Amino acid sequence: MDNTQIKGTNLKQEASREIKQSARELAEKREKLKKITKRALWLFVAAGIAYLLVTWIVGQFPKGPDYSRSFHILGREHISPGSPRPEYNSDPPTSGPHHPNPADVSFYSKELPDEQLVHNLEHGHVWISYRSDLSQEVVDKLKGFAGGSVIVTMRLRNDSDIALAAWGRLDKFNLESGPFPAQRIKDFILRYQNRGPENPNLPSHFRQ
Numbered sequence: 001m002d003n004t005q006i007k008g009t010n011l012k013q014e015a016s017r018e019i020k021q022s023a024r025e026l027a028e029k030r031e032k033l034k035k036i037t038k039r040a041l042w043l044f045v046a047a048g049i050a051y052l053l054v055t056w057i058v059g060q061f062p063k064g065p066d067y068s069r070s071f072h073i074l075g076r077e078h079i080s081p082g083s084p085r086p087e088y089n090s091d092p093p094t095s096g097p098h099h100p101n102p103a104d105v106s107f108y109s110k111e112l113p114d115e116q117l118v119h120n121l122e123h124g125h126v127w128i129s130y131r132s133d134l135s136q137e138v139v140d141k142l143k144g145f146a147g148g149s150v151i152v153t154m155r156l157r158n159d160s161d162i163a164l165a166a167w168g169r170l171d172k173f174n175l176e177s178g179p180f181p182a183q184r185i186k187d188f189i190l191r192y193q194n195r196g197p198e199n200p201n202l203p204s205h206f207r208q
Contacts, residue, residue: 062187068164068171071095076122076197079115092129092155092165093118107146108153120151124199126189127165129155141180149193166192
């Protein structure tokens with residue numbers, strides 16, 4: 001093999017080595033890019049989960065002032081439907097003698113006995129009652145709160161458009177011109193749901 005052939009072979013081998021080296025470098029760059037992309041994706045997902053978690057936690061706390069009043073607890077005696085009872089100390093009532101069976105937690109376009117709903121309050125439910133002359137739009141918005149620990153009923157005896165009752169607490173208000181007070185209702189629910197003395201998850205210092 002003469003010098004020209006030897007040089008040609010060496011050039012081919014060198015070119016082959018350079019191609020292989022370039023291929024290795026390209027593969028390494030691709031692998032690094034893949035790792036960086038995967039890490040960025042995980043960081044993005046983690047940031048999204050953290051955002052949702054923080055948003056959920058923030059949503060578990062009231063945002064506005066507490067407009068409710070506290071009422072003295074009148075007791076928890078069971079009475080039969082139709083039997084006499086002492087006067088309640090709030091309207092709607094927030095404690096006192098009540099029927100043995102609470103109402104199912106739902107939305108009701110009719111009245112239920114106060115004595116039955118006091119039992120719901122004892123279980124830690126929030127009772128939203130509304131006047132019969134409210135618009136269907138407002139009633140539909142109230143209906144959206146029903147479920148979980150919230151029962152919504154029409155109540156002819158309401159002396160305000162809307163009343164929010166929990167065990168020992170009451171907030172009443174009339175609807176003014178302006179936006180529907182959804183946050184006020186949400187805040188009351190967040191503050192006072194699950195605080196009835198028959199709620200098994202209630203901390204002992206809330207039980208009366």
